[in-house]
Amino acid sequence: DTAVSQTPKYLVTQMGNDKSIKCEQNLGHDTMYWYKQDSKKFLKIMFSYNNKELIINETVPNRFSPKSPDKAHLNLHINSLELGDSAVYFCASSQEPRAGGGEQYFGPGTRLTVT
Amino acid sequence: QKEVEQDPGPLSVPEGAIVSLNCTYSNSAFQYFMWYRQYSRKGPELLMYTYSSGNKEDGRFTAQVDKSSKYISLFIRDSQPSDSATYLCAFTIYNFNKFYFGSGTKLNVKP
Numbered sequence: 001d002t003a004v005s006q007t008p009k010y011l012v013t014q015m016g017n018d019k020s021i022k023c024e025q026n027l028g029h030d031t032m033y034w035y036k037q038d039s040k041k042f043l044k045i046m047f048s049y050n051n052k053e054l055i056i057n058e059t060v061p062n063r064f065s066p067k068s069p070d071k072a073h074l075n076l077h078i079n080s081l082e083l084g085d086s087a088v089y090f091c092a093s094s095q096e097p098r099a100g101g102g103e104q105y106f107g108p109g110t111r112l113t114v115t
Numbered sequence: 116q117k118e119v120e121q122d123p124g125p126l127s128v129p130e131g132a133i134v135s136l137n138c139t140y141s142n143s144a145f146q147y148f149m150w151y152r153q154y155s156r157k158g159p160e161l162l163m164y165t166y167s168s169g170n171k172e173d174g175r176f177t178a179q180v181d182k183s184s185k186y187i188s189l190f191i192r193d194s195q196p197s198d199s200a201t202y203l204c205a206f207t208i209y210n211f212n213k214f215y216f217g218s219g220t221k222l223n224v225k226p
Contacts, residue, residue: 004158031212040123041201043159043216055212090158104149104205104214106158 003027004107006091012113013081021076021110023091032074033104034066035090043090049074086114118142121204121217130226134191138204138217141185145206145215148180150189153201153219162202163189194224 004025013019025032033056034046048056052068063079074091091107121138128134136150147166151159163178165171171178179188191198204217 033214041153041203041219041221043203043219045213045215048212050212058213092158103161103164104159106160108158109156111156 003105004091004093006089006107006110008110009108010111010113012115014115015081015083017081018077018079019081019112020078021089021091021112023074023076023107025072025091025093025105025107027093027095027105028072029093029095029105030071031094032068032071033092033094034074034076035092035106037088037090037109039087047074047076081112081114083114086112088112119204119206119215119217122220123218125221125223127223127225128194130194130196130224132194132224134194134198134222134224136189136191136202136204136220136222138187139185140187140206140215142206142215143185144208146209147207148178148187149205149207149214150176150178150187151203151205151216153203155200159203191222194222196224196226198222199224 007022031050033048037043046060047066049068065077068074088109090109092104094104119140150163152162153159168180168182175192177190201219201221203219207214
């Protein structure tokens with residue numbers, strides 16, 4: 001069973017389009033994250049959600065809108081896609097520290113190419 | 116000053132060599148220190164996780180933390196071609212709301 005899954009794995013689209021990436025975790029974790037990894041492998045946090053509530057928004061353009069319908073899902077919607085949005089997007093989850101957590105589990109990534 | 120600095124490599128070593136990977140950080144609030152391994156076209160996976168200064172060993176891997184120097188290291192003994200990957204250091208504070216990653220060091224272990 002996949003712990004953290006993302007769909008789609010690859011996404012090729014044109015500038016100006018709107019697209020969504022879905023993430024699901026079956027680990028029972030409380031916190032979920034979205035990261036962007038650029039071509040130089042730099043992994044930068046975008047959003048962090050705890051129990052469906054947004055707790056971190058790292059100066060991401062408001063064209064990016066995360067949505068957490070429940071604790072196990074964190075989706076990412078991107079409006080008006082730009083060339084600079086091309087990257088690999090990773091979803092991750094972790095348990096709360098007081099529950100003995102901290103270890104982050106990453107999904108396989110979604111490779112977004114904007115042409 | 117960047118919060119996390121990591122040499123991007125690439126680092127190329129022969130099979131069986133001891134590998135040393137390093138990161139420095141500037142934020143004194145960091146309390147948890149991690150090393151992730153990322154194979155090409157895959158998500159990062161946690162290798163080592165510690166919250167105190169000193170050494171932590173797990174098989175061929177040893178994580179070392181020096182809080183006074185704000186410096187962490189990952190040592191790989193008897194390196195194998197299967198260790199070829201990008202290694203990312205990561206840090207977080209007590210509430211785990213945000214993780215800070217290094218840019219990754221690409222390691223190539225030649226058979």
